[in-house]
Amino acid sequence: MNTTSDAWPSSLDDSELDELDRYLRAHAEEGHLLLDGVHGLLSALAVGPVQVLPEEWLPEVLHEPFADEAEGNRVLALLAKLNDSIVAELEVDAYEPILGEVDTEDGPALSAAGWCEGFSRGIDLRAGLWEKRLADDPQLMELLGPVMALAVDEGILSAEAEFEKLSDEEYDECLAQLPAVLGAVSRYWHEHPATAGELDALAQAAAGPRENDGTPPPRQRSGHWVH
Template identity: 60%
Template sequence: MSEWLVSPSDTELEELDQFLRAHGGEEDLLLDGVHGFLTALAIGPTPAKPEEWLPEILHEPFVDPSLGERVLTLLARLNDAIAPELETSSYEPILGELDVEEGPPAFTARGWCEGFSRGIDLRAPVWEGRLGHDSELMELLGPIIALAIDDGVFESDAEFAPLGDDEYDECLAQIPAAVGAVAQYWHDHPLSVAEQNAPPGEGGQVPPRRRSGRWVH
């Protein structure tokens, strides 16, 4: 069991990334998306069990049982590492890389944001209800929403000017703090009994909508 509590190394993350690329479809999450997805569940209002989130990542049975065990172990360790990283202020999002003509690769949050949005989808009524009534949560998500809109993951009725390179990099740098702040928000503002049982409320600020998903309306 102790092996499951150790964060995957860079080599193991590369191994998991290669598996996801080899076995995923066009709409399936890659490593950056899986990390965003698991992050949203880890910091959200209610925990999700593996039987809920694994089908969102793995879409076909394992032909090789040993490979299956290996992949499940790496996913479990990636998931279990998020909370301790937040507690020790060592959380960093797994980002994609873009090739540029000159200089080092540029980082993109598109995959991470797509996964994060799918994690919210898994608890959509709860998130929608709170976001519709509490502007604080929307503000805490600000850098993530800005990146998601800029990368085309979210649509919004409001007009947003495209982020410049420096603004984009600044939002990237703010992801760890935003994730930690949202986790603290849900810790300090747990769901009431009424929220757990009631449908999403109307009014208040309306969150952006995913382009290809269920969040929001």
């Protein structure tokens, strides 16, 4: 692997992550994504079947006007850099999820709840393509297994069958597999791109608004990002 400074992706440094984290927390209401959720959202879009432009995903992240132009330009620049870094990290197998941290009886622990919520919303932006392919091709379902296990464990997704909570070891194992999972899913869509029929169905779905399915807003999260 070429790890020269020219080839290595330019990710947000700790101070930039802190800055974006503070902005999102300061403007968060119930159901809004925090930094871990935004990273999950952008990760789903990065490995997905078709491009999703910023004007479509930004409303999932930003919910009110900026206080001033300088603040807006800064936040948008940080989000753009975060988005670009995910794509670059995946290309050189250097991807790491940004996870939340929650307090437990045994002390702080990593939580995939926010990341999984964001990843789920990223899939929702192209739900027709994902759902049809997941139904038609068990390979994609199998690749996404660790993500789905975490999402069901955290209550982000509902399981058709009764689901036993992951043990701490199983949870940590699923977390450790996330970089490999995203790399594999990205390769899957490159090798098995969306068909003309799937794209036609997507265009038809985009012509009308999706109805609210009555799903309650996600649980409020607390804690700090961990990269």
